[in-house]
Structure formats: C-alpha cells, structure tokens
Amino acid sequence: MAIVDHPRSSLLARLRDPARWIATVDIVAALLALSLPWSTSLVGIFGAVMVVTMLPALDAGSLVRSLKNPICAAPAALFLLALIGTLWSDAAWGARLYAVGPTAKLLVLPFLFQHFARSQRGLWVFIAFLVSCALMVVMSWIVAFFPDLTLKARDVTLRGIFVKNYIDQSQEFALCAVALAYPIVMLAREKKIALACLLCLLALAFVSNMAFVIVSRTALVTMPIMLATFGVLHLRVRTTLLILCATAIAGLVAWMASPQLKATVDKFRTDYELYMAQDANTSIGNWLEFYRKSLHFFAEAPLKGHGTGSTRGLFEQAAAGATAGTAAAEVVGNPHNQTLNVAVQWGAIGIVLLYAMWLSHLLLFRDEELISWIGLLVVVQNVFTSLFNSHIFDFHEGWMYVLGVGVAGGMVLKATAAKVDPTDLAGSL
Known part of the structure; x- marks a missing residue:
C-alpha cells in the first residue's frame, strides 16, 4: 500500500529545508542589489526581509564564534560604542537614538559573511548591481536630454539625475567602471576579445556619463586611486605606468571636451578662493570649516568624544x-x-574601531581573484570617499559597503575554508 505524504507535513518539510531558505536569501539579496541605485525604501524593505529569511538556516554557534574575528567584531563593536555613547551625550534622547541608527546596518555583516560562506550564488548579487547601474546609465542619458522626466527637482545644474543624487550615482558608476577592469584584463589574457570588448564598452559607458553628464568631485578624486590600486595589484609596473599615462591623457581630453567636467573641476578653485577671501558659504569652504571645528571638538574630548548625536549641538554652539x-x-x-x-562623538576609541574595521576588511581580500578584487575595491572606495563624506553612516553608500563586503567576504571565506578543510566552511569564521 502506497504511503501518501500529508500536505501539511510536506509543507513543514519544505519550511525546514535549509537549502530553500539559503536560496530565498540569495534571491532577496540580489533584489536588494538591484534596487540599490533606484530606491531607498526598497533597500530598507529588502534588507529587513533578507535578515529575517536568514534566521531559519542560521548557525547560531558559528555566528557567535565569528565575533572573535575582527571582520565581525570591529563593526559590531562600533555599533555597541554608538549605543553606549548615548549615556554621556548632552543631545536630546531623540537625537541620540537617531544617531545610533546609521551604525545598525553594520550588524548585518556577520550574517552576510556566514550566509555567503555557504551559498553558491553570491555572484548573483554583483551581477544584479551591475545590470541595475547599467540601466541607470541609460536613464541618466535620457534625463540629460529630457530633464522633465526626472523624479527630482528640475534643476538645470543636476540634469542627468533620475532618482537620488549625483553623489550616489557617481559612487555607483565609479565602482562599476573600475571593478570591470579586472575581468576585462583577465578575458584579454585568455584571448576572449569579444567579451572583453563588450565589458570595456560598458565601463566606457559609465565613464562617459560621468565626463559628459554629471559627476561628483569625490568620484573625480577617488577614481585615480582605485585605478592605481588595480594597477599595483594586478598589472606589471610598465603596464601600470602606460595605463596611468593613457588615463591622464584621456582625462585631459575629456576635461577639454566636456563643459560639465571642466566646470566641476574649476569649481574646486573658485569655491576655495571665495571661502578664503569672504568666508563664503561654498561646498569647499563648508568642508574646510566643518573640519576645522570638528578637530576643535575632538581636542575637547579626545578619548571618548562628546557622545552619540552630539555633533549638531556642538556646531550650533560654535555658530553662535x-x-x-x-x-x-x-x-x-x-x-x-x-x-x-x-572622533567628535566617540573620540579615539571610535577612531580605533573604525580603522580596525577597515583594515580587517582590507586584509580579508588579499587573493588575486575576481571576488577579492570586488571586495577590496568596495573597501578602498569607502575609505577614500570617506575623506569627504561619512559614507559608512550614509544610507546608500553604507549599504553599498555592507552588501559588497558582506557578500564578497563570505565568498572569500568559503574559498579559504575549502582549501583548508572542505567539510568545515563555518570554521573559517
């Protein structure tokens, strides 16, 4: 007599199947990457769903052990410091708790490391992000010629921005353009010229949009650093020098041919001169003023800072x-x-934890493989753009960092564990 499974027991079996939950998380993570260039709300929703769907297949013991590793311990400690820092802040409690929020996304990193150390689909996330950014390039060009189609304010100086802002868009395009350098070079070495040329055209699409439509000054400063990192790690010295020379010449030609790019570069000088001469409210002047005052605030409380959420109140007092x-x-x-x-909020303690996190993540991506290159580039971009922004705490760039480092880090941990002991992937954490 044949035994027929009860529908309820069959459903429970599927719900208890870790492989199904792992596949579900992979899909949600890819959807998060796909939505990142377009929507803040969707990123928040998919981020929450991703964490929830990780729980049924979560290895709690492995997750706890991972906190002994600096790649997980440093971001978790930075969050805890922000939470504890509310106790000595003079800001209103609403401001203190609000300031804790931007650090909370760092807690997703240990979950991502564990998940993508077991998943087979980590590359889906990066492909989804690349495809989404490629579609954004198309939309940016359309909006540049038909600015009424933008969902942002119809400011003629910001043509080419469909959603979000030019800083976020430049971050995405710069990351994609430089990240494509590795597969282009590898494909060229393997004589796969057609595919290499296709990816080269895609990279040029990102660069040309930044040259002729709109670009942030942060991207202009950090892209050469990212390219230099690629050259040092993956090319011969002679080849690196040739590429750097070619890049410099191409940049000069683009600057001469692009009014938008020339205006962006020229604004560095004019903003600085206006600030020095008149204390004018310009972007460069504001940066310098913020830095000067922040260093003064740090000197007042160098060890533990002024507490979580204290920054605005300090600037209000200084502006009186x-x-x-x-x-x-x-x-x-x-x-x-x-x-x-x-530094202003948590002093030297916070600085040590921040740099410990960056350093541990840089050291995680030491292999000469595509995934390590992507992870390294995400960290390098974040470190250098954070000279001009607070990109770990910003929503968009913060999620770029968490998703990029978390997915790539998990894949690297998986590859490392497979080399040491294929039966113990969790041990790499």
Whole structure:
C-alpha cells in the first residue's frame, strides 16, 4: 500500500529545508542589489526581509564564534560604542537614538559573511548591481536630454539625475567602471576579445556619463586611486605606468571636451578662493570649516568624544554670533568626513574601531581573484570617499559597503575554508 505524504507535513518539510531558505536569501539579496541605485525604501524593505529569511538556516554557534574575528567584531563593536555613547551625550534622547541608527546596518555583516560562506550564488548579487547601474546609465542619458522626466527637482545644474543624487550615482558608476577592469584584463589574457570588448564598452559607458553628464568631485578624486590600486595589484609596473599615462591623457581630453567636467573641476578653485577671501558659504569652504571645528571638538574630548548625536549641538554652539550666510554660520549634524564624524562623538576609541574595521576588511581580500578584487575595491572606495563624506553612516553608500563586503567576504571565506578543510566552511569564521 502506497504511503501518501500529508500536505501539511510536506509543507513543514519544505519550511525546514535549509537549502530553500539559503536560496530565498540569495534571491532577496540580489533584489536588494538591484534596487540599490533606484530606491531607498526598497533597500530598507529588502534588507529587513533578507535578515529575517536568514534566521531559519542560521548557525547560531558559528555566528557567535565569528565575533572573535575582527571582520565581525570591529563593526559590531562600533555599533555597541554608538549605543553606549548615548549615556554621556548632552543631545536630546531623540537625537541620540537617531544617531545610533546609521551604525545598525553594520550588524548585518556577520550574517552576510556566514550566509555567503555557504551559498553558491553570491555572484548573483554583483551581477544584479551591475545590470541595475547599467540601466541607470541609460536613464541618466535620457534625463540629460529630457530633464522633465526626472523624479527630482528640475534643476538645470543636476540634469542627468533620475532618482537620488549625483553623489550616489557617481559612487555607483565609479565602482562599476573600475571593478570591470579586472575581468576585462583577465578575458584579454585568455584571448576572449569579444567579451572583453563588450565589458570595456560598458565601463566606457559609465565613464562617459560621468565626463559628459554629471559627476561628483569625490568620484573625480577617488577614481585615480582605485585605478592605481588595480594597477599595483594586478598589472606589471610598465603596464601600470602606460595605463596611468593613457588615463591622464584621456582625462585631459575629456576635461577639454566636456563643459560639465571642466566646470566641476574649476569649481574646486573658485569655491576655495571665495571661502578664503569672504568666508563664503561654498561646498569647499563648508568642508574646510566643518573640519576645522570638528578637530576643535575632538581636542575637547579626545578619548571618548562628546557622545552619540552630539555633533549638531556642538556646531550650533560654535555658530553662535556668526554672520548669516557665511561658512562659519553653517550648522550640520555631519562634518562630511567619516573619521571626524566618529572622533567628535566617540573620540579615539571610535577612531580605533573604525580603522580596525577597515583594515580587517582590507586584509580579508588579499587573493588575486575576481571576488577579492570586488571586495577590496568596495573597501578602498569607502575609505577614500570617506575623506569627504561619512559614507559608512550614509544610507546608500553604507549599504553599498555592507552588501559588497558582506557578500564578497563570505565568498572569500568559503574559498579559504575549502582549501583548508572542505567539510568545515563555518570554521573559517
């Protein structure tokens, strides 16, 4: 007599199957990457769903053990410091708790490391992000010619921005353009010229959009550093020098041919001169003013800082009596520098944890493989753009970091564990 499974027992068996939950998380993570260039709300939703769907297949013991590893311990400690830092802050409790929020996304990193150390589909996430950014390039060009189609304010100086802002868009395009350098070179070495040319055209699409539509000054500064990192790690010295020379020449030609790029570069000088001469409220002037005041705040409480959420109140006190409309009168809750943002709130303790996190993640991606290159590039971009922004705490760039490092890190841990002991992937954590 044949035994027929009860529908309820069959459903329970599927719900208890770790492989199904792992596949579900992979799909949600890819959807998160796909939505990252387009929507803040969707990223928040998919982020929450991703963590929830990780729980049924979670190895709690492995997760706890992973906290002994600096790649997990440092970001978790930075969150705990932000939480504990509310106790000595003079800000209102609403401001203190609000300031804890941007650090919470760092807690997703240990979950991502564990998950993608077991998953077979980590590459899906990076492909989804690349495809999404490629579609954004197309949309950016369309909006550049038909600005009424934008979902943002119809400001003629920001043509080419469909959603979000030019800083986020430049971060995405710069990351994709430089990340493609590795597969292009590898494919060329393997004589797969057609595919290499296709990826080269895609990289040029990102670069040309930044040259002729709109680009952030942060991307202009950090892209050469990212390219130099690639050259040092993956090319011969002679080849690196030739590429750097070619890049410099191409940049000069682009600067001469692109009014938008020339205006962006020229604005560095004019903003600085206006600030020095008149204390004018310009972007460069504001940066310098924020840095000067933040260093003063740090000197007042060098060990543990002024506490979580204290930054705006300190700037309000410093701006008292300043002439309205000047850089000195600007009040912000973010000094536009990641190190100073941490230093003002949590002092030297916070700086040590921040740099320990960056260093541990840099050391994680030491192999000469595609995934290690992607992870390394995400960290390098975040470190250097954080000279001009607080990108760990910013929503968009923060999620770029968490998702990129978490997925790539998990895949690297899996590959490392397979070399040491294929039966103990969790041990690599």
